[in-house]
Ligand code: NOJ
């Protein structure tokens with residue numbers, strides 16, 4: 001039997017490059033900054049990096065607006081810095097996966113610029129969704145779709161003759177026009193992009209908006225107004241069945257590079273429809289956002305895990321787990337913030353790391369970072385303006401990582417004028433401080449990853465639920481690992497077995513509230 005591919009049990013570490021480490025003092029993280037900090041990732045014990053977009057971009061959506069998908073933005077150090085990163089990561093045994101953005105380009109992409117210049121009815125416009133507006137003078141958008149970031153999903157252009165003319169579709173910011181995947185150039189160009197990075201040694205891709213790309217013929221109106229940054233399955237903008245043909249095309253390319261992995265951002269909640277993306281000739285992995293959607297409640301957590309396992313089982317695919325990312329906010333804050341939020345985040349990290357499958361850790365989660373309340377004037381997420389300043393957006397979870405020292409910029413940069421301000425009270429959360437403290441969240445994560453990697457009890461993906469006390473959950477992996485979570489108000493007795501890790505000190509030999517424990521037993 002051939003061994004399982006590396007990614008079936010991998011710990012992926014998501015690096016938001018703007019916020020990780022700045023090497024040149026401009027206040028924005030970059031690739032040489034990351035390369036210089038790879039020791040942190042190696043000590044943490046991760047298998048792979050997922051790098052948010054670093055390709056050429058005007059940064060309207062911080063890299064998700066790509067002007068050249070086959071070059072690295074100078075802001076991040078250009079191609080040479082990317083090569084240094086890939087080499088250095090590989091030398092340390094860390095794989096590198098990168099974001100690719102097939103649903104849209106930047107409005108600065110040469111194709112879009114050519115489309116604007118060429119005018120209505122030209123071939124150049126066919127690579128995007130240009131349409132005439134509704135109403136007598138075409139003054140109203142072609143349909144009622146809204147942008148995920150707020151406001152209409154259509155923007156009207158000024159034609160080369162100086163008059164208002166057609167509209168183009170953008171499910172996100174106006175600077176992110178949607179590509180029309182019916183046009184053969186779009187796939188051909190994407191193939192070039194995938195092959196270029198695979199040839200340069202990347203180990204796979206995170207596919208942005210993998211449930212986007214295909215649109216329903218005729219672009220029919222949506223039933224109701226759909227909320228900003230909200231995901232629902234009853235939404236004509238996403239998850240059109242013809243997207244699967246695109247994924248099959250992508251898979252044939254990636255299969256030319258053994259070991260390379262694709263993980264898709266699939267915001268589809270229906271299990272059957274979600275699992276379709278994981279058919280053997282489509283994506284290798286699909287993000288599972290269920291744990292990011294729920295409270296710290298034993299019943300909800302249990303249901304989310306069962307439901308996730310059920311969904312992946314449909315295609316016999318690998319489960320994936322994530323508690324946070326650059327879009328959804330940080331778990332410490334979601335679980336109530338402060339001491340309690342942190343305790344719960346540590347407990348949930350243990351639950352996630354005890355589950356079979358691949359895990360995604362968002363940079364800073366290993367330090368227990370919370371979301372940051374930022375003042376209006378520093379907000380950069382396009383959601384803020386596009387929602388008419390009603391949704392603050394995602395900057396709160398993108399504040400730079402604190403490395404060392406007692407004051408901002410905490411070793412992240414040499415300038416205190418970092419792209420988002422860093423809170424002064426993060427002095428206790430720096431890598432330096434936590435490194436020296438055996439009880440810190442960082443030391444805890446290192447230990448948890450080491451156990452997950454090293455102990456045979458984590459082998460074998462079968463999982464069984466044991467009967468828990470009220471407001472708790474307990475599961476056992478067939479390899480012999482037992483994980484208990486206490487989400488209630490009173491301490492609970494530990495299940496049988498030898499304790500190998502707890503997220504908080506036991507109280508009179510019992511597992512206190514807001515804590516988790518790992519124990520090992522002989523299998524069977
Ligand atoms: C999903 C990405 O995770 C998010 O950050 C981005 O804004 C949208 N896709 C648009 O590319």
Ligand code: CA
Pocket residue numbers: 022023024025026027028029030075
């Ligand atoms: Ca920089």
